[in-house]
Amino acid sequence: MRAGITKERLARAGAELADEVGFDRVTITEVARRFDVKVASLYSHVTGSDDLRTRIALLALEELADRGDSALAGRSGKDALTAMADVYRDYAREHPGRYAAAQLRLDTETALASAGPRHAAMSRAVLRGYDLTEPDQTHAVRLLGSVFRGFVDLELGGAFSHSEPDSETSWRRSLDALDALLRSWPTPERPRP
Amino acid sequence: MRAGITKERLARAGAELADEVGFDRVTITEVARRFDVKVASLYSHVTGSDDLRTRIALLALEELADRGDSALAGRSGKDALTAMADVYRDYAREHPGRYAAAQLRLDTETALASAGPRHAAMSRAVLRGYDLTEPDQTHAVRLLGSVFRGFVDLELGGAFSHSEPDSETSWRRSLDALDALLRSWPTPERPRP
DNA sequence: CCGGCTTGCCTAAGCACATTAGGTAGACGC
DNA sequence: GCGTCTACCTAATGTGCTTAGGCAAGCCGG
Numbered sequence: 306m307r308a309g310i311t312k313e314r315l316a317r318a319g320a321e322l323a324d325e326v327g328f329d330r331v332t333i334t335e336v337a338r339r340f341d342v343k344v345a346s347l348y349s350h351v352t353g354s355d356d357l358r359t360r361i362a363l364l365a366l367e368e369l370a371d372r373g374d375s376a377l378a379g380r381s382g383k384d385a386l387t388a389m390a391d392v393y394r395d396y397a398r399e400h401p402g403r404y405a406a407a408q409l410r411l412d413t414e415t416a417l418a419s420a421g422p423r424h425a426a427m428s429r430a431v432l433r434g435y436d437l438t439e440p441d442q443t444h445a446v447r448l449l450g451s452v453f454r455g456f457v458d459l460e461l462g463g464a465f466s467h468s469e470p471d472s473e474t475s476w477r478r479s480l481d482a483l484d485a486l487l488r489s490w491p492t493p494e495r496p497r498p
Numbered sequence: 499m500r501a502g503i504t505k506e507r508l509a510r511a512g513a514e515l516a517d518e519v520g521f522d523r524v525t526i527t528e529v530a531r532r533f534d535v536k537v538a539s540l541y542s543h544v545t546g547s548d549d550l551r552t553r554i555a556l557l558a559l560e561e562l563a564d565r566g567d568s569a570l571a572g573r574s575g576k577d578a579l580t581a582m583a584d585v586y587r588d589y590a591r592e593h594p595g596r597y598a599a600a601q602l603r604l605d606t607e608t609a610l611a612s613a614g615p616r617h618a619a620m621s622r623a624v625l626r627g628y629d630l631t632e633p634d635q636t637h638a639v640r641l642l643g644s645v646f647r648g649f650v651d652l653e654l655g656g657a658f659s660h661s662e663p664d665s666e667t668s669w670r671r672s673l674d675a676l677d678a679l680l681r682s683w684p685t686p687e688r689p690r691p
Numbered sequence: 692c693c694g695g696c697t698t699g700c701c702t703a704a705g706c707a708c709a710t711t712a713g714g715t716a717g718a719c720g721c
Numbered sequence: 722g723c724g725t726c727t728a729c730c731t732a733a734t735g736t737g738c739t740t741a742g743g744c745a746a747g748c749c750g751g
Contacts, residue, residue: 344737
């Protein structure tokens with residue numbers, strides 16, 4: 306009676322566990338328990354707990370990129386901006402463990418083979434709705450990424466939950482502000498009128 | 499021959515360890531080794547490894563707030579904005595482990611007794627140089643915090659290190675952009691001309 | 692249908708860290 | 722100098738990670 310374990314099923318189970326108890330508390334032992342299998346058996350499928358965590362991260366990055374692709378389809382400008390922003394925020398709220406996993410630091414090779422580059426491409430797609438050329442586009446990609454990442458982290462960490470106004474409003478207003486900023490992106494030498 | 503251990507010395511040693519090996523690899527066992535003391539002995543000073551991690555986080559939050567206070571003294575407007583932003587970024591680069599510790603999720607009571615509120619006050623001090631009233635000021639505080647936090651995390655995570663232009667330039671340009679944004683903060687109903 | 696081979700899952704064992712219970716001796720108050 | 726407190730100890734337990742080596746389930750060729 307073999308359990309039919311695969312790397313993919315391990316990653317999925319790990320992702321579910323992460324959402325339940327937090328990514329940093331994902332243990333290979335608990336995953337084994339959920340498959341009703343001894344811990345050592347998992348070592349035929351993953352090389353160790355680092356490998357498992359990496360696979361969860363890759364899974365999360367893919368899921369996020371897939372959601373992003375759907376959300377961006379047929380949208381542009383501010384519509385696209387908020388759609389992509391909400392993809393990250395909603396995913397983090399639905400799947401905090403996977404979202405945390407998506408932030409795992411990957412080595413260069415793994416990162417390049419991951420869905421990471423798809424995320425960068427998504428940002429650039431959003432920015433096509435604005436009038437930016439290189440290198441400003443890259444700066445804007447990074448700023449956008451920073452806001453999304455930072456806001457979601459802080460909100461999830463409860464940083465905004467102990468004071469008015471509610472974080473939902475701050476999120477909408479921040480996106481308004483970003484949209485305005487991108488429409489009149491300042492150049493250092495000759496600021497726009 | 500007593501080692502003269504105190505909670506404060508433990509937190510400092512833990513912080514140094516965090517900077518060397520990463521906050522998530524801080525172990526109470528290694529701290530004990532560094533004091534040349536048995537692990538169990540530390541339990542007279544901290545209640546457990548969670549307690550130790552929390553104390554490291556509190557230490558980092560204080561150090562950051564202290565740096566912020568100095569940096570902000572006598573500055574206003576964009577000068578204050580960049581000074582505060584650089585405090586976070588420089589601290590994270592000098593002390594990655596402590597910076598990671600500063601992001602540890604604290605329970606409400608601990609958070610309120612920490613230097614956390616000083617950070618919020620610092621943001622508001624920076625914003626005094628701009629023409630914002632509540633609730634926009636709070637939205638701006640959150641947006642600023644999101645950018646700082648997000649950019650620093652991404653940069654430290656290597657997200658910007660595999661492509662041109664260098665992240666230093668993006669940082670400066672992002673601060674320029676934030677400054678411009680704060681000077682003409684958009685209101686949702688009646689956007690400024 | 693059966694013997695062999697692959698391999699998925701097993702037992703066993705070793706190591707690191709966290710934590711608790713209970714002992715001993717150093718430092719300080721009197 | 723005597724007693725007390727407490728800083729530090731030894732011992733033991735539990736959890737998780739990892740490797741080495743065994744067994745048998747299930748596919749494959751005959």
